Amino acid sequence: MFLFASESFNQFALRLRYIRQYTEERQRQAARIMGTQYRLHQQLSGLTEQQKRKSSLLNSQLNENRNLLSLKTKEDEMVQQLSQQEQGLRQELEERRQAANQLDNLIAARVREEIVRAARAARLAARREAAFAAARDARRAAAARNASGGAGPARPRRETDNTTSETASNDDPSANPESDAPETAAEAAADRRAVRIALTPETALASSSFSGNRGHLPWPVSRGFISQHFGRHPHPVLKNVTVENRGVDIQTGEGEAVRSCFDGRVDKIASIAGMNTIVMIKHGDFFTVYAKLRSVNVHEGQRVSAREVIGTVATSAEGTSEVQFQIWHNSSNLNPENWLGRK
Known part of the structure; x- marks a missing residue:
């Protein structure tokens, strides 16, 4: 209708060219719209994929945060348990130290007692030896006096002297170490200062x-x-x-x-x-x-x-x-x- 309403052939040709140009422009515009729609669709697909990835990353991050929180809780519990174990170990160590100190004191006291006992036994043995030597010398002196005094009365005098010597030996504390008199302060101090056990031949061999x-x-x-x-x-x-x-x-x-x-x-x-x-x-x-x-x-x-x-x-x-x-x-x-x- 637009074409046939033309008043002249020239106007008809102009209107025909216009319609063609308009159609071509509409086709180009439609092509541009289709291209734009395709690009928008591609962008929308990319954005959708990106959103999915972000959502997945967010979920992963949330899971990781939950895992970290769980690990933090477990770590706190472990730290608390280790702290309790450390306290237990320190208490056990202190108890062990106390037991070791008691054992050391027991051993030191027993060794000291043995040193004092051995020193006292050595002193008594020395006294016994001195008493025996003194008694032997007294018997020899009495025998010499009896021999110089004559053969007849020599035997009774020797027996009397021996009896007297043995009686004196029994009455002398140094001659009878088993009934030793209380040790002097100097002897007690010497026992306390001793640092080694006085050895007898038997203990020296051992x-x-x-x-x-x-x-x-x-x-x-x-x-x-x-x-x-x-x-x-x-x-x-x-x-x-x-x-x-x-x-x-x-x-x-x-x-x-x-x-x-x-x-x-x-x-x-x-x-x-x-x-x-x-x-x-x-x-x-x-x-x-x-x-x-x-x-x-x-x-x-x-x-x-x-x-x-x-x-x-x-x-x-x-x-x-x-x-x-x-x-x-x-x-x-x-x-x-x-x-x-x-x-």
């Missing part, structure tokens, strides 16, 4: 034999390993804490038999909290100490031989069975690892 077996002594248990060494060393768990061990701790099996490492005499049996039962054996002027025993098969004063069973090892509440072994020379603490032989 000490020499024990000392000669350095590095060859049998272990106090038939099987086991050293779980804690001698001396000062850092605590295996607590930082900046040093522990001191007077002997060696030997971990072994439950109910394992504990044996004497050398011939000797049972000097002391005692019980200390944290150390259970303790057996102290004397070898001349050497002492071996066996702690953490559950039961004991010997008694004080009993003679024991090497490898003779003296008791059984105790087991702690944690299920650990170990015996503590110490060696002392007079009042000096020695490293047992230098004295024990190879297993």
Whole structure:
């Protein structure tokens, strides 16, 4: 209608060209719209994928935050448990120190008693020897006087002199050391100052034999390993804490038999909290100490031989069975690892 309403052919041609141009423009515009729609669709798809990725990342982050919160809670619980365990370890360490101090005091007191006893026994032996020498000299002098006085009355006088000498010897405290008079203050002070056990020939032989077996002594248990060494060393768990061990701790099996490492005499049996039962054996002027025993098969004063069973090892509440072994020379603490032989 627009074309046929033209008033002239020229107007018809112009209107036809206009319609063609308009149609082409509409087609180009439609193409641009389609292109724009495609780009928008692509952008929308990208944004959708990006939103999905962000949503996934957000979920992952939320899950990670929840995991971190759970780990933080577990870490706090673990820290609290470790703190409680540390307090328990410190308390256990303090109890162990107290038990070790009690054991050290017991050993030191017993060694001191043995030093004083040996000094007193040596002094009494010297007095006895002096009394016997004095009596012998008196008998010899009386015999000489009787011999110079004549043959007839010599025998009665000698018997009288001997009787008198024996009576004097019995009345003299120095001649009868078993009824020795109380020791003087000087003698008591000398006993307190003594640092070594006065050895008799028998104890000197025992000490020499024990000392000669350095590095060859049998272990106090038939099987086991050293779980804690001698001396000062850092605590295996607590930082900046040093522990001191007077002997060696030997971990072994439950109910394992504990044996004497050398011939000797049972000097002391005692019980200390944290150390259970303790057996102290004397070898001349050497002492071996066996702690953490559950039961004991010997008694004080009993003679024991090497490898003779003296008791059984105790087991702690944690299920650990170990015996503590110490060696002392007079009042000096020695490293047992230098004295024990190879297993």
